[in-house]
C-alpha cells in the first residue's frame with residue numbers, strides 16, 4: 001500500500017493526518033452543485049441527523065453508507081422535501097430548496113419498493129410525472145421513448161409491472177425517476193429488492209445509466225459493496241454524524257476512525273500507546289500484539305498518546321518459519337481457517353488472546369517450500385511498516 005497522505009506531507013501529526021484524510025468538501029476550484037450545511041434533524045429529543053456539512057459536485061454519484069438508524073434516510077428525505085431540517089441549509093444549483101414542497105423541487109426520489117403503479121403499463125408509469133406537469137403530448141411521447149431506450153425496455157413498453165422481473169421493474173422505476181430530468185436523483189436502497197446475484201449484476205448497469213444521463217445522484221445504502229462499486233465518493237454515517245467522506249479507495253485505505261475502519265471491510269485493530277516518535281517512524285507498544293507496531297509513513301504522534309493501529313487482513317503475511325523478531329510481527333497458533341477458493345481467511349490466536357485475521361491467496365503456497373498451515377499449527381504473522389493506519393478515536 002502506498003501512502004498518498006505521506007507522499008503529500010512527509011511528516012505530520014496523527015491528528016493532522018486525519019484531517020487531511022477527511023475529504024469533507026469538494027476541491028476549492030470545484031464549485032459545489034449541492035451544498036448541505038449544518039443540517040440538523042431532531043425528532044423530539046432524538047437527533048436523527050447531527051449537523052451534517054457536505055458538498056456534492058455536479059454529475060457525481062455519492063453514496064451515504066451506514067448501519068440501520070444512522071440517519072441516512074432522514075437526510076435523503078430532507079433533500080427530497082419529505083422532512084424539514086430542524087436547522088441548517090440546503091442549496092441546490094444556487095437555489096435554497098428548504099421551504100419548497102417536494103413537487104416544487106428539481107429532485108426525484110426512487111424508492112426501494114419502486115412504487116410503480118400496478119394498473120399502468122411501463123410507458124404509462126414513465127409518463128406519469130410528465131402528464132402531471134402538463135407537458136405537451138409530443139414532448140411526453142418523445143421523453144418516454146428516450147427513457148425506454150435508455151433502460152433498454154422498449155419492447156416491454158406495454159407490459160404491466162407484475163409482468164416484469166425484479167430487475168426490469170428497477171429499470172422502469174429508474175426511467176420514471178429520470179423522465180422529468182431532475183437536477184438531483186435520490187436513490188433509497190436502489191437495489192434492495194433484488195437478490196444478491198442480480199444486485200451485483202445491476203450495480204454497474206445502474207451506475208453506467210446514471211453516468212450516461214449525467215444526473216447528480218445521492219444514494220443511500222447499507223451495502224458497502226454497492227457503495228464501493230457504484231459511487232464516486234462515499235459518506236460514512238453513524239449516529240446522525242457524517243464521520244468521513246472520500247473516494248472508495250480513500251475510505252478503505254485511510255479510514256479516519258475506528259468506526260469507518262471496521263465498517264468498511266475487515267481489519268485488525270491493535271490498541272496501544274505511542275512509545276517512539278521519530279521523524280521517520282512512530283512506534284506503538286501494544287499489549288494485544290505482545291510487541292510493537294511500527295509505522296514509517298511520515299506520521300508523528302506525541303509519546304504516550306493512546307491510539308489504535310488498523311492493519312487490513314490482506315496486509316498480514318502468514319509464515320510457518322520463524323520470522324526475525326522485531327516490530328510488526330507476532331507468533332500465534334492457527335485457530336480457524338475459512339477456505340474461500342481463491343483465498344483463505346486464517347484466524348491466528350496470539351499469546352494475548354487477540355485473534356488476528358490474515359487473508360492468504362491460495363497461490364501463496366504453490367511455489368513456496370512450506371505447505372499451508374492447518375488448525376493448531378504454530379505460525380508467525382507480520383506486515384510491512386507502510387500497512388498500518390493510526391487512529392486516535
Ligand SMILES: Nc1ncnc2c1ncn2[C@@H]1O[C@H](COP(=O)(O)OP(=O)(O)OP(=O)(O)O)[C@@H](O)[C@H]1O
Pocket residue numbers: 043046047048066067068069070071072073074075222
Ligand atoms: N418520523 C420519525 N419520527 C421519529 N423518529 C424517527 C422518524 N424517522 C426516523 N426516526 C429516527 O431517526 C433515526 C434515523 O432514522 P433513519 O430512518 O434516517 O435511519 P437509516 O440510517 O435510514 O436506517 P435504515 O437503514 O434502517 O433505514 C432513527 O433513530 C429513527 O428511529
